[in-house]
Amino acid sequence: MSNVVVSLESVSIVRDGVTILDGIDWQVTSDQRWVVLGPNGAGKTTLLQLAAAQLLPTSGTVRLLDETVGQTDLAELKPHIGFASSALARRLPVGESVLNVVLTAAYGFTGRWKETYEDIDIRRARRVLAEWGLAAFEERKFGDLSDGEQKRAQIARSVMADPELLLLDEPAASLDLGAREELVTLLGGYAAEATSPAIIMVTHHVEEIPTGFTHVLLLSGGRVTAAGPIASVLTSEALSGAFGIPVTVSSDRGRYAARSAG
Numbered sequence: 284m285s286n287v288v289v290s291l292e293s294v295s296i297v298r299d300g301v302t303i304l305d306g307i308d309w310q311v312t313s314d315q316r317w318v319v320l321g322p323n324g325a326g327k328t329t330l331l332q333l334a335a336a337q338l339l340p341t342s343g344t345v346r347l348l349d350e351t352v353g354q355t356d357l358a359e360l361k362p363h364i365g366f367a368s369s370a371l372a373r374r375l376p377v378g379e380s381v382l383n384v385v386l387t388a389a390y391g392f393t394g395r396w397k398e399t400y401e402d403i404d405i406r407r408a409r410r411v412l413a414e415w416g417l418a419a420f421e422e423r424k425f426g427d428l429s430d431g432e433q434k435r436a437q438i439a440r441s442v443m444a445d446p447e448l449l450l451l452d453e454p455a456a457s458l459d460l461g462a463r464e465e466l467v468t469l470l471g472g473y474a475a476e477a478t479s480p481a482i483i484m485v486t487h488h489v490e491e492i493p494t495g496f497t498h499v500l501l502l503s504g505g506r507v508t509a510a511g512p513i514a515s516v517l518t519s520e521a522l523s524g525a526f527g528i529p530v531t532v533s534s535d536r537g538r539y540a541a542r543s544a545g
Contacts, residue, residue, distance in 0.1 A: 286313045287346075288448050288481045289334050294343035296329055296505075303329050305505040307343070311498075313447070316474045316482040318492050318513070321502035322526050327485045328452060330502065334483055335366045335450050348447055365441035365480070368452035372437050377426025381436055384425045385411055388443035408443060415439040415469060431462025435469065442473075442480075451484040455491040463491065471495045471537075489517065494537035501525040519544070 289311035296303040304326045311317055311334075319327050332338045333345055336357050345352040350360050375384055386400055386408040412418050415435040420428065428436060434454055441449060454470070455463045473479055474495030486492065492499075492513075499516040501509040502525070509521040517539055522530045529544035 286349075287311070288313050288348055289483070290344075290346040291333065291340075292344045292346075294333065294340045294345060296326070296333075296338065297341040303505055304333075304340075307507060309500065309507065309510065311448075311481050311483060313481050314477075315498050316479075316496040317484070317498045317500055318496050319483060319485045319500045319502060320487070320489065320517075320522075320525065321508075323487075325502040325525075326505040327502055330500075331366075331368075331450050331452055331483065331485050334448070335364055336360055362444055363447045365444065365446035365449040366452075367434075367437040367441040367450070367454060369456070370452075372433060375425055375437075375440075377424065379425050380421065381412065381417060381423050381425055381428065382408055382421035384436055385440045385443050388440045411439045411443055412436075414473075416465070429462065431458050431466060434458065434462075434466055438470075447480050449480050449482045451482065453485055453487065455486065455488075467491060467493045489522070489532065489539040489541045492517075492539055503527070 287310050291307045291309045294307040295305050321327050336347055336352050339353050348363055389404050412421055417435055455466055471493035474493055499513045508525045509516045519532045522532055530541050531544040532541050
């Protein structure tokens with residue numbers, strides 16, 4: 284039976300008098316894989332930060348994994364949430380080995396220090412690296428990896444602790460076509476596994492949506508313009524409304540594409 288892992292009720296975020304998110308109602312269950320789409324400034328990253336327990340709402344209620352944010356110990360909550368983002372990647376030591384980049388997630392560290400790890404942790408880290416196509420890179424320095432390899436290492440790190448919720452902030456951003464397709468294929472396989480956690484992925488491009496993702500939330504101007512199963516929400520009409528230009532959406536074998544209809 285699926286459980287609600289993210290629940291936002293009438294959530295708003297206001298900064299310096301500017302409304303970033305406005306009255307968001309949203310639920311994510313453990314068997315769902317969500318894509319959050321919208322133009323720049325729509326509030327996508329802010330929404331993800333709420334789901335990561337990195338922000339408190341200005342108003343409304345955020346519940347994550349049956350805990351109310353602002354009324355629970357975040358130190359106990361956050362280890363159950365995997366988060367891969369470019370901001371986190373900048374905190375990872377470029378001279379650290381890829382194995383250690385993934386392994387240190389077991390304790391929530393970003394670099395190896397004097398802590399010790401059990402054999403079970405090392406075996407899991409190696410298994411996760413293999414699942415994300417990085418088995419041959421465990422002794423390489425993180426800073427020596429290509430952009431695509433670094434993105435996969437970030438995701439491998441985010442799943443190392445076996446999270447109940449996985450958050451991905453533009454995981455395919457800046458990648459070339461080959462690296463993007465490799466990552467999207469791996470994400471699609473992971474999303475399709477029944478044992479995978481609930482996933483929320485932010486992206487700007489429908490071409491980056493992997494197969495296996497089930498739902499879409501469209502944001503525009505800090506408000507939800509549409510949300511629900513991907514087949515019913517990711518339409519030309521809905522996307523045109525969110526982005527403010529005529530858009531034509533097409534699909535082929537579970538992958539989507541969008542272009543201007545103007």
